[in-house]
Amino acid sequence: MTKHHPMLLFLGLALLALQPQIAAASRRPPPSPLCPKKCGNVDIEYPFGIGPNCSLSDDFSLECVHDTPQLRLGTDRQQCKDDNDPTGAPLKNSSWTGLDVTELPYRFSDEDNLFVTVGCNVLVLLSGEEEASVDPILNGCISTCFGDGSNIRNGSCTGAGCCEMAIPVGLKSYRLEFSGPLLFNNSWSPDNYNWCSHAVLMEAKSFSFERDYATTDKFFRNKNGTVPVVLNFAAGSEKCKDARMKDTYACVSDHSACVGTADGYVCNCRSGYTGNPYLPGGCKDFDECAPGNHWCQDGMICHNSDGGYDCLCPEGEHKSNKSGVLICEPDLKYKRSYLTVSAIIAIGVTGGIAIIVMSILSSYLVHQRRALADIKRNYFKRHGGLLLYEELNARKSNAFTIYTEATNGFDESNVLGRGGHGTVYKGRVAASDDLVVAIKRCKLMDERNKKEFGKEMLILSQVNHKNIVKLLGCCLEVDVPMLVYEYIPNGTLYQLIHGGSAGANSFASRLRIAHESAESLAYLHSFASPPILHGDVKSSNILLDESFMAKVSDFGASILAPTDEAQMMTMVQGTCGYLDPEYMQTCQLTEKSDVYSFGVVLLELLTGKKPLCLDGPDEGRSLSARFLAAMREDRVDLILDEQVKSEASGELLEEITLLALECLQMCGGDRPAMKEVAERLGGLRKLHQHPWTQDVVELEEVRCLLSGSPESISFEVDATCSSGY
Incomplete structure (x- = not known):
C-alpha cells in the first residue's frame, strides 16, 4: 500500500462493472494445483489467484477477461x-x-x-x-x-x-x-x-x-x-510482530521474512532464497552457482550451500585478495636440484635470512591488516552498521547500499559544494562506472550522533519523493560517515535565480519550482515516520535536475525531529537570512522553522534578490525585513522582479505575496503548515496555467x-x- 512495497499489481479497472461485496480476509489452505497459473501472457502468482479458493482471500481474487487479469472495483x-x-x-x-x-x-x-x-x-x-x-x-x-x-x-x-x-x-x-x-x-x-x-x-x-x-x-x-x-x-493490516501471533499470518514459507509498511506488512524471501513466501515451502535456495548466476571470479570454483555460497580455488592454488578482489594464485613449488655443498650452504644461509625477513615483514603486515580491519569494524559498529545491515537484509531493500570501501579520490577538482554538515564530491560507484553520484563527506560528529547514525539511516533510506535528492547508501567503515546521493547536474536554485538563463527563470518556472520544493518539505513533515525537519532550507539547498525539476537536498543525520529538550537546545543550525527569528530566541527547531525559511526562498523567487545584502543600510540588509516593510506600506510591487510582474496577473501576485507574508510571521503558530503551503501553491500554479x-x-x-x-x-x-x- 505504500511506496516501499516491493510488489505492485497491475489490474484492469472495469468501467461498467459493479462494486463487489468486501469479503472477510481469512487465510485459506494452499491453492489447488488445478488453479490457473496464467491469464494470457501474464503469470498469476499467489497470494493472487483466479477461481474459487485459489487466492489468499477474496480480496486477492482476480478474473481473466479477454486474456487480461482484472480486479473489478467500480464504474466509469x-x-x-x-x-x-x-x-x-x-x-x-x-x-x-x-x-x-x-x-x-x-x-x-x-x-x-x-x-x-x-x-x-x-x-x-x-x-x-x-x-x-x-x-x-x-x-x-x-x-x-x-x-x-x-x-x-x-x-x-x-x-x-x-x-x-x-x-x-x-x-x-x-x-x-x-x-x-x-x-x-x-x-x-x-x-x-x-x-x-x-x-x-x-x-x-x-x-x-x-x-x-x-x-x-x-x-x-x-x-x-x-x-x-x-x-x-499489503498481505495484512497488522504490524509484523502482531501478525506473527495470528493464524492468518501470510508469510508461511520457511526462510520468509515479514516486511512492515505504513499500512500493514508484506512478505519476502530472506537473503539467499527466492520464490513465493506466501506458500509453504515457497522460498527455495537461490543457486548462486547456476549458469548465469555465477557470482565468483573467473577461475574460481563456486560451491552452493543452503542460503549461501562459497568461492573455492582449484587444487594447487590458494585465495588471494588483490586490491579488494578475491582471486586464486598458484601455490609455490620447489624443485629438487643437485648442488654443491658450498652452494647449498650459501643458499641455505641466504634463504634463512630471507625467510626471517619475510616472516617478520609478513607478521607486521598481517598485524597491520588485522589492526586496520579492527578499526573499520569498530567504526562500523559505532555508527550503527550492524542494526542497519540486519534491517536492510530483513527488508530485502535493493534501493539502499552499505558501501564497504571508499577510494582516495577526494580531489579538490571534484568538489561540488561545501556546507555546514560537510563537503560534497562528485564520484562514481565502483561496481558501475556509468553511475555518477554525489558523495557527502560528513564533518566530525559527537558520540550521541555516532550511536544514532545507523538508526537514522534506516529512516532516511525510506525517504522516497520525486522532489527530494535520493539517498543511495552510506559508508560506515570510516571515522566520520560518508553519504552517497544521486547526482543532480543543473546546479542550485540560488545559481539559477542570481545568474541563470532567462528562459529557465520565467515566472511559470519559478512558481513550479516553489510548488515542487513545498511538496517535498510537506512530505518530510507529514508523511515521513518519524517526521523529518530540514533545518537549513535555502535556495542553495534546492538542486535542479536535467529538466530543471526541484530536488531538495542537504538533510542528513541531524534532521530527525528532536525527541527531548536537551536535543532541542543543542541543535543550533541554519543560514543567515533564512533563520527563523523564533528559533533564534528559543533554540527550538520545529516544522514552522522550515516554513519561515521557505518563505525567504519564495521571496528570492519573486524578487530575484539575495536574502542578505551586507552593502546596504542596516534596515535594508534582510530581504524578509524589506518585504515586510513594503507590505505594510503597500509598495511591494517596487521590490518584485520585473519579469515576474510582466508575466503574472495582479490577482496571482497578490495571493502569492500574501502566502509569503503568512510564512514569515514572527510567531510560528501563525504560520501555515508546509502541507497547506504546497496545496495553495499548487492551486496558484493551476490558475497561472x-x-x-x-x-x-x-x-x-x-x-x-x-x-x-x-x-x-x-x-x-x-x-x-x-x-x-
Whole structure:
C-alpha cells in the first residue's frame, strides 16, 4: 500500500462493472494445483489467484477477461449529448460513486496513476480520502475548447480538450462529479460534433491523448470500456510482530521474512532464497552457482550451500585478495636440484635470512591488516552498521547500499559544494562506472550522533519523493560517515535565480519550482515516520535536475525531529537570512522553522534578490525585513522582479505575496503548515496555467475550490447539452 512495497499489481479497472461485496480476509489452505497459473501472457502468482479458493482471500481474487487479469472495483462515468432528444433538454447531472478500497488491502499508487478528464468545456470534481489525513480531499480538472478547436493537440493534456493531474499519496477512495458543459463566450459551438466527455483514474503510462478524444467517444471505444490502474497492496493490516501471533499470518514459507509498511506488512524471501513466501515451502535456495548466476571470479570454483555460497580455488592454488578482489594464485613449488655443498650452504644461509625477513615483514603486515580491519569494524559498529545491515537484509531493500570501501579520490577538482554538515564530491560507484553520484563527506560528529547514525539511516533510506535528492547508501567503515546521493547536474536554485538563463527563470518556472520544493518539505513533515525537519532550507539547498525539476537536498543525520529538550537546545543550525527569528530566541527547531525559511526562498523567487545584502543600510540588509516593510506600506510591487510582474496577473501576485507574508510571521503558530503551503501553491500554479478560468469563475470562487469548499462555486450550463450517465 505504500511506496516501499516491493510488489505492485497491475489490474484492469472495469468501467461498467459493479462494486463487489468486501469479503472477510481469512487465510485459506494452499491453492489447488488445478488453479490457473496464467491469464494470457501474464503469470498469476499467489497470494493472487483466479477461481474459487485459489487466492489468499477474496480480496486477492482476480478474473481473466479477454486474456487480461482484472480486479473489478467500480464504474466509469461519461456524459454525452443526446442527439435523439428534439427538445435538446439536458439529462440531470449524476455523480459517479467512484472506487472505495478503504476496507481492501489496496491503495491507489500515486506514482503510477493519474486522474484524466477528456472532453470540451467540462469540469470534473474529484473528492475522496487519503490514508495520512482525516480531512477529505477535493480537486478539480477543467477541459475546454475554444474557437475552431485548433488549440487541441495530440499528446498535449494541459487543459485544451484534455486535463490531467496527479493523485494524493495513499488515496483509498474517491468519487467524481461532472459539471458541464460550461458556457463560454466564444465562437466555438458544441453542436458540430457528437459531444462526449470522460473522466477516469488510470495508469499514467497507458494514457496518450489524441485530438479526437475531446469530441468523440474514441477514448472509450479504444479501451473497450476498461483502463488499467496500478494498486499497491499489503498481505495484512497488522504490524509484523502482531501478525506473527495470528493464524492468518501470510508469510508461511520457511526462510520468509515479514516486511512492515505504513499500512500493514508484506512478505519476502530472506537473503539467499527466492520464490513465493506466501506458500509453504515457497522460498527455495537461490543457486548462486547456476549458469548465469555465477557470482565468483573467473577461475574460481563456486560451491552452493543452503542460503549461501562459497568461492573455492582449484587444487594447487590458494585465495588471494588483490586490491579488494578475491582471486586464486598458484601455490609455490620447489624443485629438487643437485648442488654443491658450498652452494647449498650459501643458499641455505641466504634463504634463512630471507625467510626471517619475510616472516617478520609478513607478521607486521598481517598485524597491520588485522589492526586496520579492527578499526573499520569498530567504526562500523559505532555508527550503527550492524542494526542497519540486519534491517536492510530483513527488508530485502535493493534501493539502499552499505558501501564497504571508499577510494582516495577526494580531489579538490571534484568538489561540488561545501556546507555546514560537510563537503560534497562528485564520484562514481565502483561496481558501475556509468553511475555518477554525489558523495557527502560528513564533518566530525559527537558520540550521541555516532550511536544514532545507523538508526537514522534506516529512516532516511525510506525517504522516497520525486522532489527530494535520493539517498543511495552510506559508508560506515570510516571515522566520520560518508553519504552517497544521486547526482543532480543543473546546479542550485540560488545559481539559477542570481545568474541563470532567462528562459529557465520565467515566472511559470519559478512558481513550479516553489510548488515542487513545498511538496517535498510537506512530505518530510507529514508523511515521513518519524517526521523529518530540514533545518537549513535555502535556495542553495534546492538542486535542479536535467529538466530543471526541484530536488531538495542537504538533510542528513541531524534532521530527525528532536525527541527531548536537551536535543532541542543543542541543535543550533541554519543560514543567515533564512533563520527563523523564533528559533533564534528559543533554540527550538520545529516544522514552522522550515516554513519561515521557505518563505525567504519564495521571496528570492519573486524578487530575484539575495536574502542578505551586507552593502546596504542596516534596515535594508534582510530581504524578509524589506518585504515586510513594503507590505505594510503597500509598495511591494517596487521590490518584485520585473519579469515576474510582466508575466503574472495582479490577482496571482497578490495571493502569492500574501502566502509569503503568512510564512514569515514572527510567531510560528501563525504560520501555515508546509502541507497547506504546497496545496495553495499548487492551486496558484493551476490558475497561472489556465488564466481563462477567470472568465467563468471569480478568484474568490477558485480559492474556495482549492480550500475544499465547493458549495460556493456555480457555473452557467449550456441548456442544449445533456449531462452524464
